[in-house]
Amino acid sequence: MLKPLPKALADHDPVRVIIRETALNQDGKTPAITAPNDVAQEKLIRDCYDKAGIDISQTLYVEAHGTGTPTGDPLEVSAISRAFQGQPLHIGSIKSSIGHVEAASGLAGIIKIALSLEKGVMPPNPRFLRPSKKLMLEKKNIKVRSSIYANAPPLLALQG
Numbered sequence: 358m359l360k361p362l363p364k365a366l367a368d369h370d371p372v373r374v375i376i377r378e379t380a381l382n383q384d385g386k387t388p389a390i391t392a393p394n395d396v397a398q399e400k401l402i403r404d405c406y407d408k409a410g411i412d413i414s415q416t417l418y419v420e421a422h423g424t425g426t427p428t429g430d431p432l433e434v435s436a437i438s439r440a441f442q443g444q445p446l447h448i449g450s451i452k453s454s455i456g457h458v459e460a461a462s463g464l465a466g467i468i469k470i471a472l473s474l475e476k477g478v479m480p481p482n483p484r485f486l487r488p489s490k491k492l493m494l495e496k497k498n499i500k501v502r503s504s505i506y507a508n509a510p511p512l513l514a515l516q517g
Contacts, residue, residue: 374471378409392428398436413441418479420466423450424457431491438497445498453482 358370365372382401384394406413419437423430437448451462451469458465473479485503488494494501 373475374467376467377411378405380405380408389428391426393432393436395432395436395439398433399440402436402440414444416441416444416446418447418449418470418473420470421448421450422462423448423452425452427489427491430489431493434492434494434497434499438499443498445500447479447500447502449479449482449501453485454480 359376360368360370362372362375380401382397382404384397387394403413419441421433421437423433434448437446451465454469455465469480479502481502485501487503488501492499
């Protein structure tokens with residue numbers, strides 16, 4: 358459940374995470390309705406961090422939209438890489454665990470991140486076996502923790 362922090366504190370609710378800022382944009386004209394605009398996505402990320410007063414270099418993990426589409430994912434990864442200036446990042450998406458839950462996909466991602474932060478772990482992305490070459494993850498300094506690490510420790514700490 359989401360509510361303003363003062364209200365949550367007054368109601369003695371457990372506070373799992375604080376969302377410091379949200380942002381929304383419209384990505385303008387693209388070749389297809391399902392094709393995102395990576396320039397607009399990059400601007401949205403930067404604007405949200407600026408409005409929140411958060412140093413973008415402190416980010417270690419990004420919960421991506423990550424629909425697994427051959428057009429959308431490379432554009433999203435490019436936007437993320439540019440917004441975070443090529444710094445080392447891990448990315449993931451709740452969709453690899455539960456599928457695309459349409460209008461609730463953003464909330465599902467928030468719940469995943471809240472629990473990940475609470476537990477201090479970065480869960481793997483089930484069914485992610487190998488990235489598309491179009492993503493160019495290594496060149497962009499981005500890693501996806503996949504289920505191929507089945508014999509590795511089950512969790513990767515989120516701390517520095």
